[in-house]
Amino acid sequence: MSSDGQPDCRRRRLLFATSILGGAAGVAVAVPFVSTFEPSERAKSAGAPVEVDISGLAPGEMKTVEWRGKPVWIIRRSKEMLDSIARIADRVVDPRSERPMQPEYARNEYRSIRPEYMIAIGICTHLGCSPSEKFKAGSESGIDADWPGGFLCPCHGSMFDLAGRVFKNKPAPDNLQVPPHRYLSDGRILIGDEKQEG
Ligand code: FES
Numbered sequence: 001m002s003s004d005g006q007p008d009c010r011r012r013r014l015l016f017a018t019s020i021l022g023g024a025a026g027v028a029v030a031v032p033f034v035s036t037f038e039p040s041e042r043a044k045s046a047g048a049p050v051e052v053d054i055s056g057l058a059p060g061e062m063k064t065v066e067w068r069g070k071p072v073w074i075i076r077r078s079k080e081m082l083d084s085i086a087r088i089a090d091r092v093v094d095p096r097s098e099r100p101m102q103p104e105y106a107r108n109e110y111r112s113i114r115p116e117y118m119i120a121i122g123i124c125t126h127l128g129c130s131p132s133e134k135f136k137a138g139s140e141s142g143i144d145a146d147w148p149g150g151f152l153c154p155c156h157g158s159m160f161d162l163a164g165r166v167f168k169n170k171p172a173p174d175n176l177q178v179p180p181h182r183y184l185s186d187g188r189i190l191i192g193d194e195k196q197e198g
Contacts, residue, residue, distance in 0.1 A: 085162055105178075124158055135149045
């Protein structure tokens with residue numbers, strides 16, 4: 001633990017690795033999961049942007065890639081997922097992500113350049129654990145009957161919806177961070193490129 005109360009880097013990496021392994025196991029029965037973790041040579045180099053092929057993602061599927069040592073989630077949201085986001089604005093802290101920590105193109109209800117895709121850093125904004133996928137809506141999620149689908153942080157119970165928006169009255173103060181990114185084409189995105197946003 002560092003002096004400011006945050007988990008140190010080693011612990012954070014451990015939590016990340018544990019989450020990837022645990023998430024993959026859970027998702028095998030819960031949701032389609034295209035690729036659990038795709039570190040690339042470029043991702044390993046210092047802060048290089050990571051190009052990702054999203055052409056094979058079907059609605060409801062998610063893939064995780066690494067950028068600057070962090071997990072980045074890419075979800076192709078189905079119509080049902082998008083509908084759930086629109087329904088619960090009053091249950092989340094910052095429904096349109098108006099706090100300045102987010103890039104301009106994440107300051108909207110879906111927190112994305114293209115509503116069909118959610119792209120977010122999979123690290124809880126409380127103390128840095130990696131939340132688990134809980135995509136199933138309702139009581140099947142094991143959370144409650146009103147659960148719209150999203151993510152649950154295993155460390156202290158923060159919950160995020162399918163736009164990465166944090167629910168009210170949870171320890172995490174902010175929505176999941178959206179990394180800088182842009183679309184190279186309909187099927188390819190570049191994560192970490194801050195020169196062109198969108
Ligand atoms: S680290 Fe996620 S709720 Fe504390």
